């Protein structure tokens with residue numbers, strides 16, 4: 123059967139070149155990057171080369187790049203690390219209602235510890251209003267954390283402007299750029315952010331590796347203590363093969379992101395247009411203009427997203443629902459809820475997230491398979507009767 127993967131916002135396949143770059147570090151180049159001998163130096167050189175590649179991708183300095191176990195840890199390190207270290211300066215944090223749980227839950231943890239948190243609303247496209255940020259800031263505010271691009275609907279936030287507002291008031295700014303890196307331009311100097319998170323497996327690198335960019339001079343508390351790795355900010359023997367893989371993925375992203383994003387956007391637009399032409403009662407979620415080039419989130423009225431996903435899976439097509447389905451309890455997506463999408467509509471949402479391995483034929487196949495699935499499911503839906 124034909125297999126089509128359209129869930130790149132969940133994870134990406136590794137680029138072949140990334141795998142090739144990693145292999146020697148599983149085999150003969152197995153040294154500990156902290157060892158003084160030639161085996162150690164070989165590993166250290168590879169780690170520092172990867173650090174330079176990531177820095178180049180972000181327009182950062184290599185010393186500003188800290189390797190972590192992924193986007194989740196990077197977010198935790200930025201948020202908890204900064205708040206714990208700067209507690210005496212204030213106890214207020216500002217974030218948004220549409221963050222990934224890797225931001226929402228660390229913030230919630232701080233709330234339990236006595237921090238006060240403001241969750242900014244978004245408009246119907248998922249964008250944060252600059253005025254809302256200005257209004258939320260108090261003398262107690264020490265950190266603002268706003269994602270660069272949303273993983274469910276792809277909406278891109280005005281990070282440069284939001285960061286400027288924070289910086290002018292001496293407030294640190296963190297952005298979860300896990301979905302943005304490799305898809306749109308991410309330049310830490312132009313953005314003016316203090317902290318930025320990225321993840322290896324969302325840019326065709328390995329899982330279990332990520333980066334936190336920490337602007338020179340910003341002080342944080344480590345979450346994991348032990349040896350003197352990563353400037354005492356993240357103890358533990360470096361995962362050299364994964365770091366090398368991430369470095370290679372960063373290099374490829376820097377050279378190829380623009381062309382690939384353009385190609386993928388064309389495919390995404392074709393898919394969007396095709397769905398709108400072929401299927402009635404659909405709504406596109408996300409900003410028409412400020413949206414990741416690979417992401418299409420669609421609500422199909424009168425059907426459940428999970429049923430669509432399972433039916434597409436039977437045809438070999440992998441997509442995901444906007445809603446997080448955990449242990450059988452179907453809760454509508456917090457992102458779509460914040461955007462004001464009615465709960466029943468949100469339940470019928472599906473996220474198509476395209477990537478480097480997708481071709482025009484994949485779109486044709488999806489557009490052939492999807493309309494009859496929706497029609498069949500709607501015929502079985504009590505909500506749809508009479509239409």
Ligand SMILES: *Cc1c(COP(=O)(O)O)cnc(C)c1O
Nearest residue numbers: 192193194222224273300301321
């Ligand atoms: C995937 C993702 C994360 C988590 O990254 P991991 O490397 O899987 O821990 C965080 N934020 C966003 C927006 C994501 O899409």
